[in-house]
Amino acid sequence: KNEVEQSPQNLTAQEGEFITINCSYSVGISALHWLQQHPGGGIVSLFMLSSGKKKHGRLIATINIQEKHSSLHITASHPRDSAVYICGADGLTFGKGTHLIIQP
Amino acid sequence: DGGITQSPKYLFRKEGQNVTLSCEQNLNHDAMYWYRQDPGQGLRLIYYSQIVNDFQKGDIAEGYSVSREKKESFPLTVTSAQKNPTAFYLCASSIGAYNEQFFGPGTRLTVL
Numbered sequence: 001k002n003e004v005e006q007s008p009q010n011l012t013a014q015e016g017e018f019i020t021i022n023c024s025y026s027v028g029i030s031a032l033h034w035l036q037q038h039p040g041g042g043i044v045s046l047f048m049l050s051s052g053k054k055k056h057g058r059l060i061a062t063i064n065i066q067e068k069h070s071s072l073h074i075t076a077s078h079p080r081d082s083a084v085y086i087c088g089a090d091g092l093t094f095g096k097g098t099h100l101i102i103q104p
Numbered sequence: 105d106g107g108i109t110q111s112p113k114y115l116f117r118k119e120g121q122n123v124t125l126s127c128e129q130n131l132n133h134d135a136m137y138w139y140r141q142d143p144g145q146g147l148r149l150i151y152y153s154q155i156v157n158d159f160q161k162g163d164i165a166e167g168y169s170v171s172r173e174k175k176e177s178f179p180l181t182v183t184s185a186q187k188n189p190t191a192f193y194l195c196a197s198s199i200g201a202y203n204e205q206f207f208g209p210g211t212r213l214t215v216l
Contacts, residue, residue: 001163030202041141041192043207086146090202091137092162096146 002027006087006095014103019074021098023087024067032063032070033088037097043086046072077102107131110195110208117189117215125180125211127195136178137196137205140164147194153178154201182213189215 003026013019023032034046047054047061049070054061058077063070074081079102088094108129117123127136138150149162153172167186172178178197182189192212196205 033205035205035207041194041210041212043194043196043210045204045206048204088147091196091198091205092149092152094139094147096144 002029002089002093004087004089004093004095006085006098008098009096010099010101012101012103013077015078017077017102019077019081019100019102021072021085021087021100023070023072023095025070025089025093026068027089028065028068029089031090032061033091033094034061034070034072035086035088035094037084037086039083046085048091074100079104108195108197108206108208110193110211112211113209115211115213117213119215120184122184123182123189123213125182125193125195125213127178127180127208128176129178129197129206129208130176131197131199131206132175133197133199133206134175135198135201135203136172137198138162138168138170138178138180139194139196141192141194141210150180150193189213 007022031050037043058075060073084097086097111126135154137152139147151170153159169181194210195208198205
């Protein structure tokens with residue numbers, strides 16, 4: 001069974017700061033998923049990656065297959081980025097999420 | 105509009121009653137998933153189906169049952185055997201196994 005760990009569990013930052021959320025997993029996977037969950041519960045898929053790096057707007061996701069580690073970065077953070085960010089191994093086993101608050 | 109729907113948004117049931125949660129998608133996706141979310145626990149997989157008439161247990165399948173008779177539909181029944189059924193239930197679908205998942209809005213079940 002894959003064990004997925006995220007850090008930090010909670011993160012509060014000021015608007016404009018560079019944000020990094022980390023995810024590690026214990027067993028090799030086909031793809032690592034990053035999700036965003038807003039208050040109210042709705043979940044949106046941000047990235048699915050199996051190697052290297054992907055970028056979408058101010059969001060960047062990287063993965064190191066050998067290290068079994070992925071990071072999600074947010075550049076020029078904004079209060080609307082406040083949400084819970086969740087990583088998942090193959091979309092089947094997920095971490096507990098990182099609760100991000102961006103203060104104006 | 106293509107998407108994935110869950111109904112109802114809020115559901116209340118008495119202890120000991122079975123209840124079925126609906127999940128429908130018109131994205132022509134082969135794979136569908138059910139997750140449970142509790143505060144501080146993240147998403148936990150209950151069941152998933154990669155194709156019609158086939159499904160696999162996830163990490164917390166005890167007390168739940170599913171069916172996949174149609175590609176578009178993957179209903180979840182929470183049985184009276186589930187010890188602590190009050191939770192937020194999310195359904196998702198993907199074009200195939202391990203592909204990007206699209207999530208429904210969720211059903212918040214409260215058992216009184």
